[in-house]
Each structure stands twice: as structure tokens, then as C-alpha cells.
Amino acid sequence: MSTQDRKAKARAAAPKAGAGANAIVIGGIVMVLAIVIVVAAVSINAVRTSGGASELPQGVEQGEPIEPYADAKPAKDAPVVDVYEDFRCPACKQFEASSGQTITELAEDGTIRLRVHLMTLIDNNTGGESSAVAGSSAICAADQGKWTEFHEALFALQPPTETADGFPESAYPQAAEAAGLSGDALDEWQQCTDDTTYVDYVQGVDDASVKAGIKGTPTVKVEGTTLDLGAATGTKLEKVLTSGEVPKDMVMQQ
Numbered sequence: 001m002s003t004q005d006r007k008a009k010a011r012a013a014a015p016k017a018g019a020g021a022n023a024i025v026i027g028g029i030v031m032v033l034a035i036v037i038v039v040a041a042v043s044i045n046a047v048r049t050s051g052g053a054s055e056l057p058q059g060v061e062q063g064e065p066i067e068p069y070a071d072a073k074p075a076k077d078a079p080v081v082d083v084y085e086d087f088r089c090p091a092c093k094q095f096e097a098s099s100g101q102t103i104t105e106l107a108e109d110g111t112i113r114l115r116v117h118l119m120t121l122i123d124n125n126t127g128g129e130s131s132a133v134a135g136s137s138a139i140c141a142a143d144q145g146k147w148t149e150f151h152e153a154l155f156a157l158q159p160p161t162e163t164a165d166g167f168p169e170s171a172y173p174q175a176a177e178a179a180g181l182s183g184d185a186l187d188e189w190q191q192c193t194d195d196t197t198y199v200d201y202v203q204g205v206d207d208a209s210v211k212a213g214i215k216g217t218p219t220v221k222v223e224g225t226t227l228d229l230g231a232a233t234g235t236k237l238e239k240v241l242t243s244g245e246v247p248k249d250m251v252m253q254q
Contacts, residue, residue: 055197057139062201063208065115066139068147074110079244081107082115084209084219087134087154088122088166095218095229096155102238104148112241120206121217122162130166133193135202137172140192141179149179219252226252 057066065082083103085092107114118135134154141150153175159167172193181189192198220227225246232240232250240246 056201057142057198060201063204065117065205066142067113067115068142068151069104069107069110069114072108072110074107074113078110078113079241080115080223081112081241082117082219082221082224084117084119084214084217084221086119086121086131086217087138088131088158088162089217090158090162091216092218093155093158096152098233099229099237100152100155103241106238106241108148117205117209117214118202119209119214119217120203122166124206126162126164126166128164128166129199129203130164132199132202132206133196134167134172135205136196136198137175137189137193139198139201140189141176141181143192144181144185144189146176146179146181146185146189150175150181153178222246226254228252 056062059070060066081103085095103112103114106112118138120129120131120135123129123131138147138150138154141147154167154171156178157167157171157175159165159171173190176186176189176193218229220229222240223244223246227237227240227246228250229252236250240250
């Protein structure tokens with residue numbers, strides 16, 4: 001092979017100018033993208049699995065109500081009852097005292113399908129986020145199977161005045177004790193409450209409720225019809241809830 005032939009072969013085998021640099025740059029870009037993808041995946045997983053105010057109750061979409069008695073498995077044709085309430089609302093406390101047991105019993109045995117919309121009406125009026133924190137804590141209790149007991153106990157501890165401070169911190173453990181939470185369940189509830197795990201969710205429900213035209217609490221809808229709570233008390237309330245039909249004289253006038 002002549003000298004010229006060897007030089008020509010060597011030139012053909014050599015990388016073209018800049019090819020090595022381009023390969024390094026491309027390789028670097030691929031590596032950076034891979035790192036970004038991994039970091040993003042870890043971040044998303046952390047949001048979904050860690051505590052914090054971005055979590056949703058199990059099986060519930062953002063803005064949608066909770067169904068604390070879903071395990072009762074109401075029949076498909078069971079009347080749908082929507083209750084809009086705020087743990088800091090005095091009228092809600094009164095409604096809980098007068099009618100809470102009736103609604104709870106009907107929901108527990110699957111006679112009605114109860115959907116609870118936790119709102120932050122008093123927060124909106126006074127500032128602070130005590131209504132949202134209270135709602136979050138109640139869902140934390142529901143996670144431990146103590147919705148009914150905690151719900152009743154927290155309403156009983158409602159502050160006598162409506163201020164930005166809202167519930168004192170001591171109210172939540174008091175309600176938890178009254179609800180019968182103990183041991184690991186109490187620890188998990190406490191961590192969930194301390195993390196304000198469902199605060200964003202509760203505030204989202206309030207936003208959705210206001211957009212849907214809910215102007216006050218308590219509000220009760222039976223199969224989508226707003227009930228006049230002043231006209232539906234005692235056995236009248238039970239009859240309306242179980243029938244799923246609101247008589248004209250018990251429909252709330254807007």
C-alpha cells in the first residue's frame with residue numbers, strides 16, 4: 001500500500017471535526033433529561049404519599065363531598081342527602097343537636113346516601129383557617145373509623161364567639177379523646193391533624209359549594225332539592241329523608 005493510500009485510509013477512519021464534541025454534548029443532554037425525569041417522578045410521588053395539605057380523602061375528588069358512611073353500602077336507589085356544614089357555624093351546632101342523630105342513623109343503616117360538604121363559612125367571614133383545620137381533623141378521625149363520634153364531640157366544643165382564632169388547639173385532642181381514639185389510631189390521627197392533611201381539600205369543597213350557589217350553613221338537599229330546615233323537624237325530617245321527596249311546603253325558597 002502506497003503512502004498516499006495509507007493517508008487516505010486514515011482520513012476515512014478518523015472522526016469528522018466536532019463529532020466527538022457533539023457526542024459529548026448530546027450525551028450530557030440525555031443525562032440531564034434523565035435526572036430531571038427521575039427528580040420529577042420522586043417529587044410527584046412525594047406529594048402523593050407524604051403528609052401535607054395537598055391530600056384528598058380516599059376515593060374523593062377535589063371539591064367533592066365525603067361520604068362518611070359509604071361502608072354501609074346504601075342501595076342504588078337510596079335517597080341522596082347532601083349536608084353542607086361548618087364546624088364553627090352556630091346554626092350547624094344547633095342542627096347537629098336537633099337532627100344529627102336522625103341523619104346519622106339513617107346513613108349508618110344505608111337508608112340514605114349521605115354526602116357531607118365541609119365548608120369554611122366562618123373562616124371566610126372572620127379570617128383564619130380554623131373551620132378548615134377542624135374539617136381536616138374530622139376527616140383524620142374518619143380515617144380511623146371515628147367520624148360519628150368526633151363529629152359530635154367537636155360540635156359540642158364549638159367556641160362561643162366567632163373570631164379568627166376559632167377552635168383552641170386543645171379542642172381537637174379533647175374531641176379525639178371523647179371520640180374514643182387511643183393507641184396507634186390516636187397517634188395517626190394526631191399526626192394527620194398536625195399536618196393539616198386535608199385543609200386544602202376542605203377549602204376546595206367550600207369553593208365548589210359557593211360556586212354551586214350555597215350561601216349559608218347548614219344547608220340540606222334531598223335529591224337535589226333544598227330543604228327548609230325550619231319546616232322539617234323530628235318525624236317530618238325523617239319522612240322526607242327516607243322518601244327522597246320534599247313536599248312543596250318544605251322546599252327552601254330562594
